Amino acid sequence: MSRNTRNSSDQQLPGSVRLHALAFMLGFGCLLLIGWVAFPALLYKNTPQPLSFNHRLHTKIADDGCNSCHFFRKDGRFSGIPGIETCRACHTKVETGGDSETQLIRDYIAKTVEIPWQVYARQPDSVFFSHAAHVRSAELGCETCHGDIGQSAVSRHYEENVMTGYSRDMEESMKMDDCANCHEETKQDGASAQTDRDGCFICHK
Amino acid sequence: MISGTKAMKTKTKQTYHFGMLIDLDRCNGCGSCMVACMSENNISFRPDETDKQTSITWMRMYRISNRKPFPDTERCFLPMPCMHCEGKESGHSPCVSVCPVTATDYDRNTGIVSQIPSRCFGCRYCMVACPYHARSFNWWDPVWPKGMEQMLNPDVSVRMRGVVEKCSFCYHRYQSARDKAHLQGRPRIEESDYQTSCTEACPTGAITFGDLNNPQHRITQMVNPDRNLSGKPRNPQVFRLLEKLGTNPSVYYHSSKQWVREVSDNHIDDKGRS
Numbered sequence: 001m002s003r004n005t006r007n008s009s010d011q012q013l014p015g016s017v018r019l020h021a022l023a024f025m026l027g028f029g030c031l032l033l034i035g036w037v038a039f040p041a042l043l044y045k046n047t048p049q050p051l052s053f054n055h056r057l058h059t060k061i062a063d064d065g066c067n068s069c070h071f072f073r074k075d076g077r078f079s080g081i082p083g084i085e086t087c088r089a090c091h092t093k094v095e096t097g098g099d100s101e102t103q104l105i106r107d108y109i110a111k112t113v114e115i116p117w118q119v120y121a122r123q124p125d126s127v128f129f130s131h132a133a134h135v136r137s138a139e140l141g142c143e144t145c146h147g148d149i150g151q152s153a154v155s156r157h158y159e160e161n162v163m164t165g166y167s168r169d170m171e172e173s174m175k176m177d178d179c180a181n182c183h184e185e186t187k188q189d190g191a192s193a194q195t196d197r198d199g200c201f202i203c204h205k
Numbered sequence: 206m207i208s209g210t211k212a213m214k215t216k217t218k219q220t221y222h223f224g225m226l227i228d229l230d231r232c233n234g235c236g237s238c239m240v241a242c243m244s245e246n247n248i249s250f251r252p253d254e255t256d257k258q259t260s261i262t263w264m265r266m267y268r269i270s271n272r273k274p275f276p277d278t279e280r281c282f283l284p285m286p287c288m289h290c291e292g293k294e295s296g297h298s299p300c301v302s303v304c305p306v307t308a309t310d311y312d313r314n315t316g317i318v319s320q321i322p323s324r325c326f327g328c329r330y331c332m333v334a335c336p337y338h339a340r341s342f343n344w345w346d347p348v349w350p351k352g353m354e355q356m357l358n359p360d361v362s363v364r365m366r367g368v369v370e371k372c373s374f375c376y377h378r379y380q381s382a383r384d385k386a387h388l389q390g391r392p393r394i395e396e397s398d399y400q401t402s403c404t405e406a407c408p409t410g411a412i413t414f415g416d417l418n419n420p421q422h423r424i425t426q427m428v429n430p431d432r433n434l435s436g437k438p439r440n441p442q443v444f445r446l447l448e449k450l451g452t453n454p455s456v457y458y459h460s461s462k463q464w465v466r467e468v469s470d471n472h473i474d475d476k477g478r479s
Contacts, residue, residue: 076384126323126362128380132387191314193296194304199312201319201376205362 045162049155050115051100056153066142066150078131080121084114118158120169121146128205138186145174179203222291222316222436223374224417224455225401226424226443227284229465231411234282239264241406242286245375247357249347249364261341263287263372264403271464281465284412286403287339287372288446288454289318293435299452300331300340308369316417316455317374325368332369336447337454340371374414375401396422417455428457444469 062068069082088109094102108115123129134140142150159168183198191199242248242264254260267283290298296311298318304310308325311318332340346366349357357363360377364370382398396415404414415422417430429439435453438444444466445454460466 072388074388076381076386076388124323126321128360128377130380130384130387132384136390137387189314191312192307193298193301193311193313194307195310199314199319200307200310200321200324201312201315201317201373201380204319204321204323205360205377205380 043161043163044159044168046157046159047118048157049118051104052155053100054153055150059150070142072132072136076132078135080131081117081119084108084112087115118160118167120149120158120167121174122167123170123174124166126204128201128203147173176203220314220418222417222455223379223399224289224316224415224424224428224430224436224457225286225374225404226413226427226457226459228411228413229281229283229458229460230462231409232282232284232407233409234266234268235408236266237406237408238284238403238412239266241402242372244356245358245361245402246373247347247361247363248370249343249345249349251345259344261343261370263339263341263370265338269465269468279462279464281460281462281468283458284403285337285339285446286456287318287374288337288452288456289316289372289374290452290454291316291435292453293451299334299336303330303334305330315376315379317376317379318371319376320369320371320373322362322364322368322370327367327369329369336450336452340369342369343367378402424457427459430457442466447471449473 058069059065069086071079073079087104091101091105091109094105104115107113134145135142160166161168161171164171180197183202188198188202190196191202239262243250243262246263248261248263251260264284264286267285269281269283271277271279273279290300291311292298292302295313298311300309301311301318305328306324306326308322309318309320309331327342329342332338332342343364343366347363358377360381378401379394379399382394385398386392386394396419399414401412401414404412413424413427415424417425417428417436419425427440428443430436431439435451436455437448438457440459442461443457443459445457446469447454448470458469
């Protein structure tokens with residue numbers, strides 16, 4: 001067989017092989033779509049927050065930045081989600097006329113009802129997290145764990161994993177491995193007799 | 206995201222060794238410690254709590270007797286929480302050394318044997334290893350009478366079916382005490398910052414809780430532990446249960462009665478004879 005004929009036979013593959021290749025590529029593409037688009041869409045339930053909160057605007061106006069609404073109590077506990085009384089301290093009447101502010105005053109402040117926020121960073125029940133240890137003693141910034149939420153202008157949707165019931169944010173950047181990695185690097189006490197790493201009760205309850 | 210941040214400041218090494226001293230001369234067996242413990246630690250209960258094979262308690266009250274006929278009969282109540290054994294070497298507690306999944310661990314910073322129920326897979330090897338029967342197994346998911354779940358302590362995680370649980374020396378109170386100390390910039394916690402629920406509940410003040418490494422704490426002054434002999438009490442009226450096993454418990458007992466002290470080690474003398 002001459003060289004030319006071999007080349008021409010390579011270029012003209014039999015119809016069945018081309019069909020198979022096409023079917024494979026289509027199937028591959030379909031599975032990718034299922035894996036990247038359909039499965040996450042099914043896995044995570046999207047719900048809007050009750051109000052859209054503008055962090056960027058509030059941190060500019062509030063006297064003490066993040067600490068104005070997210071503060072430590074005297075006993076060392078952290079008041080993460082501010083209660084309605086904290087909002088009431090500034091919002092007595094509608095000033096800007098924005099939808100969110102009107103809704104806040106009409107539905108929550110006037111009726112003294114707590115806003116049912118869905119917390120992106122809500123941890124499982126077995127987790128103990130000390131804000132005092134991380135923010136005060138270790139001097140970590142809020143953004144270290146919470147990202148740039150302080151710069152956001154709108155509240156994005158809360159995504160809940162329907163299988164675990166946990167927030168997607170927590171799964172992506174606040175897993176036990178994320179805590180353990182940092183504790184491995186910075187080793188606070190290495191108190192565990194079994195692993196020589198930090199003790200379990202540092203983060204668990 | 207988190208691993209790439211600046212290193213946390215490491216603080217000066219601080220080591221506690223929390224321990225408990227129960228004065229059996231004062232204990233009248235009222236059971237307040239058990240009740241306080243159950244409500245503090247969200248311990249589930251069964252419709253029939255008299256069935257002690259399936260009921261759960263972190264603080265078990267035993268009644269012992271000198272087995273003498275009247276009028277020489279004497280009785281004594283013996284409350285038993287987890288002994289938080291240190292073992293001969295630091296952390297070689299009976300339960301910790303057998304746990305296949307690191308669900309239970311000895312914390313060298315506090316001397317507390319931790320139990321993480323969400324990690325436990327229920328093999329119950331630790332229950333077999335524990336010479337004090339301090340551990341309980343959850344045969345059922347907890348069921349609370351309607352409305353009672355509102356009274357659960359948010360600082361203590363409720364356990365599920367299929368895991369082992371035990372006394373934690375109210376570790377969540379230590380966590381709260383540390384939170385407060387962090388906020389106030391104190392490197393150490395005070396004796397009064399961290400007391401267990403049973404200690405506070407005892408009406409006769411039979412339970413003393415504190416740091417055995419701190420000579421200022423009442424427990425250290427009363428026990429006077431000898432660190433060269435694995436914390437063996439120097440006070441002749443203070444003893445530990447099954448001392449000769451070498452489990453090195455952090456729970457001490459005080460009794461002025463000779464027979465009570467002998468029961469603590471099954472009447473075995475120093476030469477191993479009963």
